[in-house]
Amino acid sequence: MYGLQHKIVVITGAAKGIGLAATEAFAVEGAVVIVTDIDNDILEASLQPLLAKGLRIEAHQQDVVDELRWESLVEDVTARHGGIDILVNNAGIGILSNVETSTFEEWRRVMAVTLAAGVLSKIPMKRMAKPREIAPPMLFLASEDASYMTGSELIVDGGYLAA
Numbered sequence: 001m002y003g004l005q006h007k008i009v010v011i012t013g014a015a016k017g018i019g020l021a022a023t024e025a026f027a028v029e030g031a032v033v034i035v036t037d038i039d040n041d042i043l044e045a046s047l048q049p050l051l052a053k054g055l056r057i058e059a060h061q062q063d064v065v066d067e068l069r070w071e072s073l074v075e076d077v078t079a080r081h082g083g084i085d086i087l088v089n090n091a092g093i094g095i096l097s098n099v100e101t102s103t104f105e106e107w108r109r110v111m112a113v114t115l116a117a118g119v120l121s122k123i124p125m126k127r128m129a130k131p132r133e134i135a136p137p138m139l140f141l142a143s144e145d146a147s148y149m150t151g152s153e154l155i156v157d158g159g160y161l162a163a
């Protein structure tokens with residue numbers, strides 16, 4: 001339905017929550033999903049039911065703030081699959097405490113995971129968009145698949161703003 005057959009997708013923070021749900025969604029669409037998480041034990045346990053369904057999913061342990069681990073992951077996936085088509089930069093941590101009750105170390109870790117992973121995973125395309133690349137995001141925003149999006153901006157710029 002989304003044209004994801006055989007696409008190579010990397011999803012970070014996939015041991016549970018949104019990352020795990022995204023893993024199943026992409027794999028059901030026919031993608032090869034490379035999943036990573038800092039907690040390898042939970043990741044492997046969570047994947048068992050999906051692997052039992054025959055979905056194409058590969059697990060790697062990764063801390064997204066570790067630059068060298070990004071490099072080795074990209075090298076490994078490129079060597080075995082020819083490259084990465086899609087990155088879902090999902091890994092993150094939230095703390096339920098506020099500025100008065102959280103420690104500086106908690107704040108520092110949240111910022112490191114949230115920001116560093118974004119910086120380390122930028123992939124600018126360095127070209128102008130083709131008109132046919134702009135219409136599908138419009139269809140998506142107008143569709144039932146975007147039913148929980150309201151007033152959001154969807155940036156469709158080939159990575160220009162992030163670079």
Ligand SMILES: NC(=O)c1ccc[n+]([C@@H]2O[C@H](COP(=O)([O-])OP(=O)(O)OC[C@H]3O[C@@H](n4cnc5c(N)ncnc54)[C@H](O)[C@@H]3O)[C@@H](O)[C@H]2O)c1
Nearest residue numbers: 013015016017018019037038062063064090091092093113
């Ligand atoms: N659930 C929400 O309502 C909500 C709201 C706002 C933002 N988010 C963001 O969406 C993302 C997913 O949220 P969720 O609710 O599924 O969270 P979650 O806590 O259920 O799952 C996050 C996953 O990321 C992994 N992770 C944490 N630090 C990591 C690191 N350094 N390297 C690799 N993996 C790491 C965890 O082990 C976990 O498996 C997070 O970035 C979160 O901040 C979620």
